[in-house]
Amino acid sequence: MHDLALASGPELLLIALAAGLAGFVDAIVGGGGLVLVPALFAVYPQAVPATLLGTNKGGAVWGTAWSSLQYARRVNLPWHALALSTTAVEYSAVRLLPSALSVTSM
Numbered sequence: 001m002h003d004l005a006l007a008s009g010p011e012l013l014l015i016a017l018a019a020g021l022a023g024f025v026d027a028i029v030g031g032g033g034l035v036l037v038p039a040l041f042a043v044y045p046q047a048v049p050a051t052l053l054g055t056n057k058g059g060a061v062w063g064t065a066w067s068s069l070q071y072a073r074r075v076n077l078p079w080h081a082l083a084l085s086t087t088a089v090e091y092s093a094v095r096l097l098p099s100a101l102s103v104t105s106m
Helices: 009-028 033-043 049-074 079-101
Strands: none
Touching: 009 033, 009 049, 033 049
16 A cells, blocks of 8 residues: 655655645636546555545645635625524524435335
């Protein structure tokens, strides 16, 4: 099994370049994973797919979190209205989704 933690210099450089390109694509049009996931599978073909997909998702989560923070700093958001609407959506989801997703036995 190929260990991701023991990647060599050229492998790390290739993944770093792919991650940079993925971040650029994601910032412009979204979908940076379409660049990074194939690069991860090409560089680490023996790795468990869940590990590579989790690696990609980790980068996506941090990129989105950073973008959200930057947006919130630059745009005056009505936080009280956002908190109220978020609470209403969460309450509705908890009340309505379980019954909507229930599976009847045959």
